[in-house]
Amino acid sequence: MGSALETGTPSFVDRFPQEASVVKSALMSSFIALFLGAIFGLIQGLHRTDVFRVLDSQFYYTVLTAHGVLMVVSFTIFFLVGVFTWAVVRSLDRPLEDIRYTWAWYGLMVTGTLMAVTAILGGFVPSSGLSADVLYTFYAPMQAHPLFYGGLAIFIIGTWLAGADWFRSWYNWKQEHPDERIPLQTFMVLTTMLMWYIATIGVATAVVVFLLPWSLGLIENINPLLTRTLFWFWGHPVVYFWLMPAYLLWYTVLPSISGGRLFSDPLARVVFVLFLLLSTPVGIHHQYLDPGIAEGFKLIAMTNTMFLLLPSFLTAFTVVASMEHGARQRGGRGLLGWLRALPWRNPAFTGMALAGLMFAAGGFSGMINAGMNINYLIHNTLWVPGHFHLTVGTASGLTFMAGSYWLWPQLTNKPLFSRPIALGQTVVWFVGMALMSNAMHVMGLFGVPRRTAEPQYQGFDFVASFGSITELRMQLALGATLLFISTLMFVGNIALSSGSPTRSGLGKPIRQPLSPAADSPEVLDNLKLWFGIAMVLVALAYALPLASIVSGSGIVDRGVSAAPMLIEGVSGLSPIAVVSDAVSRVGVVIAGVLV
Amino acid sequence: MNIHSYEKIWLVVAILLIVGFISTVTYGATAVGIDMVSDDGGTVNASALDEDPRFSDPRVEQVGDNEYEAYVVAQQFIFKPDPITVPANSTVTFFITSPDVIHGFEIVGTNANTMVIPGQVAELTVNFNEAGEYGVLCHEYCGSGHHTMEGSVVVQPEDEFENGGAE
Amino acid sequence: MRDASPGGTLLGSAVLFVILWETRSALGLVAGVDTNGAAYFIASVLFVALVAFGLSVGLFQVSAMIFNERRS
Numbered sequence: 001m002g003s004a005l006e007t008g009t010p011s012f013v014d015r016f017p018q019e020a021s022v023v024k025s026a027l028m029s030s031f032i033a034l035f036l037g038a039i040f041g042l043i044q045g046l047h048r049t050d051v052f053r054v055l056d057s058q059f060y061y062t063v064l065t066a067h068g069v070l071m072v073v074s075f076t077i078f079f080l081v082g083v084f085t086w087a088v089v090r091s092l093d094r095p096l097e098d099i100r101y102t103w104a105w106y107g108l109m110v111t112g113t114l115m116a117v118t119a120i121l122g123g124f125v126p127s128s129g130l131s132a133d134v135l136y137t138f139y140a141p142m143q144a145h146p147l148f149y150g151g152l153a154i155f156i157i158g159t160w161l162a163g164a165d166w167f168r169s170w171y172n173w174k175q176e177h178p179d180e181r182i183p184l185q186t187f188m189v190l191t192t193m194l195m196w197y198i199a200t201i202g203v204a205t206a207v208v209v210f211l212l213p214w215s216l217g218l219i220e221n222i223n224p225l226l227t228r229t230l231f232w233f234w235g236h237p238v239v240y241f242w243l244m245p246a247y248l249l250w251y252t253v254l255p256s257i258s259g260g261r262l263f264s265d266p267l268a269r270v271v272f273v274l275f276l277l278l279s280t281p282v283g284i285h286h287q288y289l290d291p292g293i294a295e296g297f298k299l300i301a302m303t304n305t306m307f308l309l310l311p312s313f314l315t316a317f318t319v320v321a322s323m324e325h326g327a328r329q330r331g332g333r334g335l336l337g338w339l340r341a342l343p344w345r346n347p348a349f350t351g352m353a354l355a356g357l358m359f360a361a362g363g364f365s366g367m368i369n370a371g372m373n374i375n376y377l378i379h380n381t382l383w384v385p386g387h388f389h390l391t392v393g394t395a396s397g398l399t400f401m402a403g404s405y406w407l408w409p410q411l412t413n414k415p416l417f418s419r420p421i422a423l424g425q426t427v428v429w430f431v432g433m434a435l436m437s438n439a440m441h442v443m444g445l446f447g448v449p450r451r452t453a454e455p456q457y458q459g460f461d462f463v464a465s466f467g468s469i470t471e472l473r474m475q476l477a478l479g480a481t482l483l484f485i486s487t488l489m490f491v492g493n494i495a496l497s498s499g500s501p502t503r504s505g506l507g508k509p510i511r512q513p514l515s516p517a518a519d520s521p522e523v524l525d526n527l528k529l530w531f532g533i534a535m536v537l538v539a540l541a542y543a544l545p546l547a548s549i550v551s552g553s554g555i556v557d558r559g560v561s562a563a564p565m566l567i568e569g570v571s572g573l574s575p576i577a578v579v580s581d582a583v584s585r586v587g588v589v590i591a592g593v594l595v
Numbered sequence: 596m597n598i599h600s601y602e603k604i605w606l607v608v609a610i611l612l613i614v615g616f617i618s619t620v621t622y623g624a625t626a627v628g629i630d631m632v633s634d635d636g637g638t639v640n641a642s643a644l645d646e647d648p649r650f651s652d653p654r655v656e657q658v659g660d661n662e663y664e665a666y667v668v669a670q671q672f673i674f675k676p677d678p679i680t681v682p683a684n685s686t687v688t689f690f691i692t693s694p695d696v697i698h699g700f701e702i703v704g705t706n707a708n709t710m711v712i713p714g715q716v717a718e719l720t721v722n723f724n725e726a727g728e729y730g731v732l733c734h735e736y737c738g739s740g741h742h743t744m745e746g747s748v749v750v751q752p753e754d755e756f757e758n759g760g761a762e
Numbered sequence: 763m764r765d766a767s768p769g770g771t772l773l774g775s776a777v778l779f780v781i782l783w784e785t786r787s788a789l790g791l792v793a794g795v796d797t798n799g800a801a802y803f804i805a806s807v808l809f810v811a812l813v814a815f816g817l818s819v820g821l822f823q824v825s826a827m828i829f830n831e832r833r834s
Contacts, residue, residue: 466794
């Protein structure tokens with residue numbers, strides 16, 4: 001009791017207290033978003049399967065918008081900025097240049113999130129006039145309240161400033177270390193942010209040039225195909241923005257947790273460069289079935305997408321090789337027997353291993369999506385959410401949770417509340433996700449649509465080639481419930497850890513790779529070159545399609561009018577009635593979930 | 596750069612797999628003749644559909660021997676015409692558009708699937724073989740009644756269709 | 763004598779269950795074999811529980827059998 005022995009490595013918060021504070025705040029924002037998003041996810045899972053409907057179906061789309069934005073904009077990206085800040089500071093071994101600037105961009109991200117979430121949640125209170133029932137993809141001509149678009153824009157600007165912060169750190173470090181290779185974690189952060197700058201050109205243009213002025217009434221018409229194409233310009237690389245922090249953890253943390261070292265630093269660099277080059281010129285694969293885009297452009301997107309599989313294949317090799325190396329260091333022997341020597345009791349390890357395993361399945365279903373004409377079978381069916389819950393939901397989400405078990409004690413100097421609960425959490429997530437995602441994939445093949453509150457139609461039935469649609473619905477609901485329980489386990493564990501006594505010696509070192517940076521050609525570190533090539537590839541993939549859309553239907557389409565997404569409101573209510581109405585509605589939701 | 600020999604093998608296998616995927620998809624697009632929805636449908640004035648000879652009167656029309664064209668309007672929250680009636684053993688080219696927001700059009704249980712974007716016309720050619728009935732649904736969120744948006748495609752035996760079963 | 767740690771048993775059980783469950787989809791979609799969902803689920807759970815129990819009390823040296831390790 002009392003103060004602990006001074007043993008072990010100093011932790012991150014010991015060495016960089018101010019930076020740890022920012023990282024912690026970013027992670028906490030991320031976990032809060034995850035928790036809220038999970039509540040909404042459970043409501044959806046129970047509603048669309050007709051297991052338990054606590055809301056009127058028109059509110060389902062408000063729930064769905066909230067779930068999408070909270071999970072893939074807030075949860076993922078707040079986690080990214082936290083982990084990337086930690087990674088840059090740790091690998092460059094220097095504090096941030098100006099902590100006030102850092103808090104400023106973080107504050108912008110929080111502000112933007114609050115604005116957008118307020119607009120979305122306003123959909124539960126029809127008399128508020130605020131709503132954003134447009135889903136995470138906000139396709140025009142559906143129109144949300146300007147607060148929604150404004151919030152997203154401010155959030156993205158926050159991330160741009162974050163990238164600038166890290167580039168500044170690296171630049172100043174470079175002045176002091178002119179002949180050294182970029183440390184691997186910083187290299188990963190910088191290449192990811194370069195990809196992000198390119199990617200956000202699309203969505204920033206869509207939001208700032210078109211959607212925000214349009215929602216404010218400053219312009220009257222927009223071209224829905226154009227804004228949709230600009231969205232997907234960003235919409236594919238954003239998934240790599242979700243994956244890259246997970247890859248960073250798999251490459252730089254997982255080998256050390258496994259008891260070994262990263263198999264190859266050079267190949268890690270190659271993988272990140274490939275993502276910088278190929279992430280953006282593929283967006284049209286989300287639009288294979290769109291009219292107004294020629295088949296040739298779709299074919300180019302298809303070939304680019306297939307090549308984008310390569311860095312993930314390479315990652316699979318390196319990650320498994322590093323794990324095997326670690327296992328053999330721990331005494332594992334045999335062709336497959338080394339698997340037993342891995343630290344399965346460590347929730348950080350097990351979570352990442354399960355996430356990686358599940359990612360392989362997600363990658364395969366993604367390959368189906370990418371197969372241009374095969375896409376006809378599954379486009380906009382429930383198969384698609386089945387796919388992305390494996391990738392962003394597990395490869396990213398579960399890795400983030402597992403990584404938090406490893407990182408959080410180093411930011412707080414407090415050990416995790418319960419290791420067994422953490423281990424159980426990863427397993428419950430894995431099983432829950434397998435059940436839910438399997439049901440989604442199969443139902444999608446039978447034609448059940450995504451993004452639909454009541455996929456039970458009057459005029460026809462879905463035909464299942466085995467079992468029945470009913471049991472698939474039950475399976476989905478069961479999986480969603482398990483995932484919600486797993487989220488509670490995670491958030492609860494982290495929250496309860498704040499009650500742990502402070503200890504020292506919680507620092508965890510990261511060991512040098514087996515094949516170090518020096519083994520790789522220096523051209524890999526030439527960020528300007530790779531950025532330039534990436535811009536050329538994007539121009540090749542998008543210039544002609546965008547030009548053809550604009551020449552075909554105009555930069556704005558005067559024939560298309562706005563469709564404001566407001567739920568039929570009740571007018572003339574007093575403010576008290578408005579508030580009590582809202583509270584009772586939210587109360588019904590929470591009661592329905594918890595009871 | 597030092598690449599482990601196992602990794603070289605893996606890299607080669609991965610690239611072969613990728614090239615294999617590209618080849619099979621390209622084969623499907625060219626040899627087997629599965630065309631993608633493209634810009635062939637052209638554009639249309641979404642707020643003046645009633646002035647367009649095709650969409651002012653959504654219907655199925657014969658344009659050749661066993662060849663038909665179906666003019667379909669997808670709007671909040673119905674498909675017009677409903678049902679879409681076509682004869683068996685026919686080739687039907689659908690022209691689909693929307694006067695309001697983005698919708699989806701899927702003949703359930705088949706690969707006849709497309710997006711419907713206001714201002715654009717989606718052109719999709721489908722071969723119908725045996726008689727039967729299919730559901731049609733909208734799979735792109737289009738508003739609070741999205742989940743009620745459904746239609747049907749009725750494939751009639753040829754003689755029934757000729758005897759006034761059309762439309 | 764057990765040759766599987768508790769963590770490993772838990773994890774292995776989860777992975778085994780998922781493999782069995784996914785196999786049902788494969789049977790249905792690829793081979794056209796229809797199986798009763800509830801019965802298959804219960805059977806999978808029972809099978810996994812049996813394997814987990816067996817591993818944890820050392821009832822079978824499964825890892826040695828599969829992984830070709832020599833035991834003296």
